[in-house]
Amino acid sequence: MHARALTATTIALLGTAATLFPAPAAGAADAGPPLVVAHRGASGYAPENTLAAVDKAAELGFRWVENDVQRTRDGELVVVHDDSLARTTNVEELFPDRAPWKVKDFTAAEIARLDAGSWFGPAYAGARVPTLEQYVHRVERHHQKLLLEIKSPELYPDIEKQTLKVLGNEGWLERSHVAGRLIVQSFSADSVRTVHELKPAVKTGFLGTPSVMELPAYAEFTDQINPSYRTVSLGYVSAVQAFRGPHGRSLEVFAWTVDDADTARQVAGYGVDGIISNKPDVVRAAVGGG
Ligand code: G3P
Numbered sequence: 507m508h509a510r511a512l513t514a515t516t517i518a519l520l521g522t523a524a525t526l527f528p529a530p531a532a533g534a535a536d537a538g539p540p541l542v543v544a545h546r547g548a549s550g551y552a553p554e555n556t557l558a559a560v561d562k563a564a565e566l567g568f569r570w571v572e573n574d575v576q577r578t579r580d581g582e583l584v585v586v587h588d589d590s591l592a593r594t595t596n597v598e599e600l601f602p603d604r605a606p607w608k609v610k611d612f613t614a615a616e617i618a619r620l621d622a623g624s625w626f627g628p629a630y631a632g633a634r635v636p637t638l639e640q641y642v643h644r645v646e647r648h649h650q651k652l653l654l655e656i657k658s659p660e661l662y663p664d665i666e667k668q669t670l671k672v673l674g675n676e677g678w679l680e681r682s683h684v685a686g687r688l689i690v691q692s693f694s695a696d697s698v699r700t701v702h703e704l705k706p707a708v709k710t711g712f713l714g715t716p717s718v719m720e721l722p723a724y725a726e727f728t729d730q731i732n733p734s735y736r737t738v739s740l741g742y743v744s745a746v747q748a749f750r751g752p753h754g755r756s757l758e759v760f761a762w763t764v765d766d767a768d769t770a771r772q773v774a775g776y777g778v779d780g781i782i783s784n785k786p787d788v789v790r791a792a793v794g795g796g
């Protein structure tokens with residue numbers, strides 16, 4: 507049975523905690539294939555979080571891309587996953603005396619010199635760590651949609667406000683984008699809450715698996731609960747979807763990071779709303795969506 511097809515009665519039987527909370531929100535039974543998000547771009551096929559990975563997602567036909575946003579020493583927002591530049595660039599070669607090569611310790615000009623593609627393969631030599639501005643331009647060019655992660659916000663005071671400022675400057679807070687092309691997520695509940703408070707119209711996601719008992723508090727400020735696929739079950743997905751988020755719609759679940767067909771089928775069977783994947787084409791071939 508598809509989780510989103512579960513009735514209110516069935517959900518009530520899933521656990522005592524779930525029965526304490528609201529009946530399923532309207533629309534919870536509208537199951538279709540999950541939306542598929544290209545994680546860090548199509549990062550199974552191109553270097554993660556680069557413009558090439560955005561291009562690859564577009565080439566494969568994917569509308570949604572995920573990225574990770576951090577901040578340089580001189581205050582530029584850049585798209586990179588680790589808090590160190592060492593794994594995905596040639597920073598150690600260019601700046602051998604700057605260990606541990608933290609993003610926050612390098613200027614935007616220094617980061618712009620780095621090769622963020624060669625580690626992945628010679629075809630991508632010269633790919634750069636994009637600024638958030640460059641990144642959203644490329645996403646816009648492809649008419650794609652953005653699942654933006656604020657990464658390690660504890661390292662970057664007020665990064666939420668700054669991220670929203672950049673998005674606003676680039677037109678991403680206009681109704682055309684906020685209504686269906688943008689979600690801002692974080693592992694930090696405080697960060698997600700801050701985004702919601704600063705710009706209530708923006709759709710938000712919390713990365714993690716809060717207990718069902720905690721969900722009413724999360725539903726005040728987040729539209730999505732986005733867990734590792736390893737931590738979800740049919741019962742949990744149904745329990746999450748039984749709540750309404752801050753915009754009055756059923757809370758959604760996007761599971762990550764699913765790169766094989768069997769796991770894709772498993773989590774799709776749980777009724778997740780989205781699957782985040784480095785190999786989105788593999789997920790699409792297994793469960794549809796896109
Ligand atoms: O979007 C989900 C996923 O990106 C969270 O984990 O470490 O890949 O940013 P991570």
Ligand code: CA
Pocket residue numbers: 572573574655
């Ligand atoms: Ca991420």
